[in-house]
Amino acid sequence: MIFNYIGNYSLIISVIISLTIFFLSISNLQKINIKKKINLNKLNFFQFFFVLVSFFSLVVLFVLSEFSNITVFNNSHTTKPLFYKISGTWGNHEGSLLLWLLILTLSLFIYFLSSKSRPIKERLLTLIFQEVIIIGFLIFIIKTSNPFNQIFPIPKEGLGLNPILQDPILAIHPPVLYLGYVSTSIIFSSSLASLVQGNVNNLWAKHIKKWIFASWIFLTIGILLGSIWAYYELGWGGFWFWDPVENISLMPWLSLTALLHCILVLEKRSLLSSWTIILSISTFTLSVCGTFLVRSGILNSVHTFANDPERGLFILIFLFILVFLSLVIYFLFEKNLKTNNNKFNLLTKESSILINNWFIMYFLSVILIGTIYPIFLEVLSDQKISVGPPFFNKLLIPFLIPFLIFMSIGPNLNWIKNKIFENKIQLIIFFILNLILSFFIIKIFGRITLTFTILLAASFYLFFITFKDLIKKDYKNISQAISHFGFSLLILSILMNSILSKEIIANLKVGEEIKFMESTIKFKKVENSSRSNFKSLVGFFEINNKDDKKFLFKPEIRIYNQPQVITSEADIKTNFFKDKFFVINLVKGENYFNIRYQEKPLMIWIWLSTILIAIGGSVSFFKRYEK
Amino acid sequence: MYGRKVKLRILFLVALISSIILTIFLILKSLEENVVYFLSPTEVKSLNELTQDKIRIGGMVKENSIDISSEKINFVITDFNNEINVMYSGLVPNLFQENKGVVAEGFLEDKNYFKAEKILAKHDENYMPPEIKEKLGEK
Numbered sequence: 001m002i003f004n005y006i007g008n009y010s011l012i013i014s015v016i017i018s019l020t021i022f023f024l025s026i027s028n029l030q031k032i033n034i035k036k037k038i039n040l041n042k043l044n045f046f047q048f049f050f051v052l053v054s055f056f057s058l059v060v061l062f063v064l065s066e067f068s069n070i071t072v073f074n075n076s077h078t079t080k081p082l083f084y085k086i087s088g089t090w091g092n093h094e095g096s097l098l099l100w101l102l103i104l105t106l107s108l109f110i111y112f113l114s115s116k117s118r119p120i121k122e123r124l125l126t127l128i129f130q131e132v133i134i135i136g137f138l139i140f141i142i143k144t145s146n147p148f149n150q151i152f153p154i155p156k157e158g159l160g161l162n163p164i165l166q167d168p169i170l171a172i173h174p175p176v177l178y179l180g181y182v183s184t185s186i187i188f189s190s191s192l193a194s195l196v197q198g199n200v201n202n203l204w205a206k207h208i209k210k211w212i213f214a215s216w217i218f219l220t221i222g223i224l225l226g227s228i229w230a231y232y233e234l235g236w237g238g239f240w241f242w243d244p245v246e247n248i249s250l251m252p253w254l255s256l257t258a259l260l261h262c263i264l265v266l267e268k269r270s271l272l273s274s275w276t277i278i279l280s281i282s283t284f285t286l287s288v289c290g291t292f293l294v295r296s297g298i299l300n301s302v303h304t305f306a307n308d309p310e311r312g313l314f315i316l317i318f319l320f321i322l323v324f325l326s327l328v329i330y331f332l333f334e335k336n337l338k339t340n341n342n343k344f345n346l347l348t349k350e351s352s353i354l355i356n357n358w359f360i361m362y363f364l365s366v367i368l369i370g371t372i373y374p375i376f377l378e379v380l381s382d383q384k385i386s387v388g389p390p391f392f393n394k395l396l397i398p399f400l401i402p403f404l405i406f407m408s409i410g411p412n413l414n415w416i417k418n419k420i421f422e423n424k425i426q427l428i429i430f431f432i433l434n435l436i437l438s439f440f441i442i443k444i445f446g447r448i449t450l451t452f453t454i455l456l457a458a459s460f461y462l463f464f465i466t467f468k469d470l471i472k473k474d475y476k477n478i479s480q481a482i483s484h485f486g487f488s489l490l491i492l493s494i495l496m497n498s499i500l501s502k503e504i505i506a507n508l509k510v511g512e513e514i515k516f517m518e519s520t521i522k523f524k525k526v527e528n529s530s531r532s533n534f535k536s537l538v539g540f541f542e543i544n545n546k547d548d549k550k551f552l553f554k555p556e557i558r559i560y561n562q563p564q565v566i567t568s569e570a571d572i573k574t575n576f577f578k579d580k581f582f583v584i585n586l587v588k589g590e591n592y593f594n595i596r597y598q599e600k601p602l603m604i605w606i607w608l609s610t611i612l613i614a615i616g617g618s619v620s621f622f623k624r625y626e627k
Numbered sequence: 628m629y630g631r632k633v634k635l636r637i638l639f640l641v642a643l644i645s646s647i648i649l650t651i652f653l654i655l656k657s658l659e660e661n662v663v664y665f666l667s668p669t670e671v672k673s674l675n676e677l678t679q680d681k682i683r684i685g686g687m688v689k690e691n692s693i694d695i696s697s698e699k700i701n702f703v704i705t706d707f708n709n710e711i712n713v714m715y716s717g718l719v720p721n722l723f724q725e726n727k728g729v730v731a732e733g734f735l736e737d738k739n740y741f742k743a744e745k746i747l748a749k750h751d752e753n754y755m756p757p758e759i760k761e762k763l764g765e766k
Contacts, residue, residue, distance in 0.1 A: 358646075362650055365650060365654070366654055369654050369658070370654075370658070373658060374662075383664065384664065384665035385662040385663060385664050385665065386662070386663045386665065386683065387658065387661060387662055387663075388661065388663060390661045391657055391658065391660075391661035391662075394657050394661070395653060395654060395657050505716070505717050505718050506697060506698070507695055507696065507697050507698070507699075507700065508697065509697075512697070514697075557721070566721040567721060568721055585718065585719055585720065585721050585723070586721065587693065587695055587700065587719060587723065592695045592696075592697070594700075594718060594719045596718050
């Protein structure tokens with residue numbers, strides 16, 4: 001098939017182009033040549049273009065179900081709907097890495113076009129660092145995970161895509177997440193470049209801020225999509241499970257969030273320059289680290305496509321080189337960072353940002369240790385352990401309280417200097433107001449623990465203060481207010497959700513009834529139906545409330561033909577106050593169905609508030625800089 | 628004496644280092660309390676004393692061992708050398724089937740009875756936790 005060759009050769013051509021760019025930039029760096037500048041732009045474009053061609057060849061191979069290609073054979077099937085044939089392109093190891101590479105070259109191309117205001121040396125250096133990453137990934141793909149390997153004799157039928165990945169949200173989850181992950185590479189390269197050039201100042205901060213915001217928005221939305229998918233598809237009835245793979249996506253997000261705040265301090269006050277560089281390095285390292293842990297098969301999850309030690313080893317070595325090089329560069333050029341004599345006062349915006357940065361670093365290290373400790377322990381002592389939600393809840397929740405309080409007070413402080421209690425009466429009034437509120441919450445709900453109550457109070461505090469900022473017309477920083485408001489809403493809905501959720505799990509036969517709270521759940525019947533790629537069993541359940549309202553739930557079990565996998569499709573009824581979640585499972589060979597019914601208050605607000613957080617970021621991204 | 632700036636720096640460093648130490652201590656302490664060990668039925672049999680901690684047991688669901696009623700599901704986990712009876716009431720994953728891999732999390736009643744709180748979901752019928760694969764492979 002011709003597209004196998006097109007794809008393969010365009011990859012090889014892009015290696016050549018990348019090497020050319022790499023050496024051209026080095027020679028340009030030594031002797032600034034204005035004419036060659038245009039040249040590089042074109043080369044960047046061609047590099048991106050050839051990776052794009054290669055990517056499209058793979059898409060075409062998937063659409064045409066060309067089973068002469070091993071990747072297609074392993075991950076596709078003729079009965080699969082067209083949409084999932086396309087999304088299947090990145091639903092596997094090889095294709096997803098090609099997508100990584102595509103975004104990597106795209107972001108470099110965009111960077112070079114949009115950075116004309118920066119000194120040429122800094123741009124060239126960024127180009128060089130970025131090319132190191134690109135060439136590394138190109139070699140990785142061609143050597144260990146070439147998507148265009150062929151198989152002979154050509155099989156008649158493919159092995160199919162894991163059905164739980166056949167889902168509209170999961171089709172766009174990887175590209176969005178990758179946009180976030182991969183564009184942090186520009187932040188990494190650019191921060192190293194400006195460090196070498198001694199340019200880490202407010203102008204650089206202003207420039208790189210856009211990239212930080214863009215990655216952060218994509219990462220936020222990407223994680224959100226994954227979480228929504230896990231909620232309705234895996235049937236676990238929650239939105240976050242402290243699964244290693246979830247943690248791994250959260251770590252770069254936390255690091256990026258810290259960076260996002262500290263870049264503002266650098267921009268406004270020219271402080272924290274070395275901290276900014278360290279965060280830029282760690283964000284990208286964590287992104288590559290995530291790719292390593294997920295793709296090497298060390299962690300077990302839906303995301304683990306292949307268990308190939310060679311791949312893991314390659315990424316590990318690559319990661320090691322990246323970290324090592326960036327640390328060497330950091331220590332060699334650290335003296336270039338201008339220490340300025342701007343004083344840090346305790347009661348200022350910058351110090352509250354710094355304090356929140358520390359908290360974020362604490363959250364990050366808890367998650368990091370909780371995620372990688374089991375891996376290390378297994379390698380060192382052959383003991384197998386798992387670290388579950390109690391660990392994370394215990395270590396993270398109490399520290400959210402001061403975090404939330406600083407988050408409420410910080411934005412209302414000024415840069416540089418503040419007088420205590422000057423114009424801060426509002427803050428105190430709100431504080432008292434929410435003490436009263438929390439008192440009533442304890443009264444109403446009774447049994448909740450002390451930590452929960454204080455946490456609830458702290459998030460209400462943030463909620464009111466950001467709400468006040470939002471409705472104030474002349475508030476300067478509307479994007480921050482939106483994001484922080486979203487965050488308070490997120491914590492509030494998570495809290496209410498976890499306190500007020502109710503559920504029942506039982507095994508039922510057709511015709512049986514069961515009591516839940518003040519209503520009855522009746523299992524009426526099962527219907528069979530069949531589609532091109534799966535058969536399905538639909539259970540009909542009727543829930544009678546005490547006030548004689550009837551709800552019909554139709555959860556489904558799907559039995560896919562290729563590969564043969566059974567999945568549950570939950571039936572979820574959503575409104576603004578609560579989600580009603582019904583899922584059934586088959587216990588094979590028996591008449592019983594394992595059913596689970598949950599009422600989850602404020603579920604939709606968890607999604608909406610995360611979207612609000614991302615909207616805040618977007619407002620800031622599109623905002624014109626103040627004169 | 629040292630200047631005010633130096634004093635501040637030292638204070639800052641001390642605060643930083645002590646908070647890092649505190650953090651690490653906290654994390655390790657709670658790790659100790661919250662880890663869940665993974666055992667096979669054979670390892671359970673060879674335990675010297677019964678552990679009170681939450682553990683995970685992995686193996687295969689023995690053929691014809693699933694016994695289901697409206698409240699509970701009982702079954703037997705085997706690693707083809709030893710077996711353990713599991714009592715469970717709760718949600719089972721779709722891939723919970725006889726002759727398939729399973730991981731149950733809960734507490735040991737004695738060496739033959741395990742009270743499970745959770746049966747872990749898996750996503751792929753060919754997929755088997757490496758722990759099980761390894762443990763089955765050892766045999």
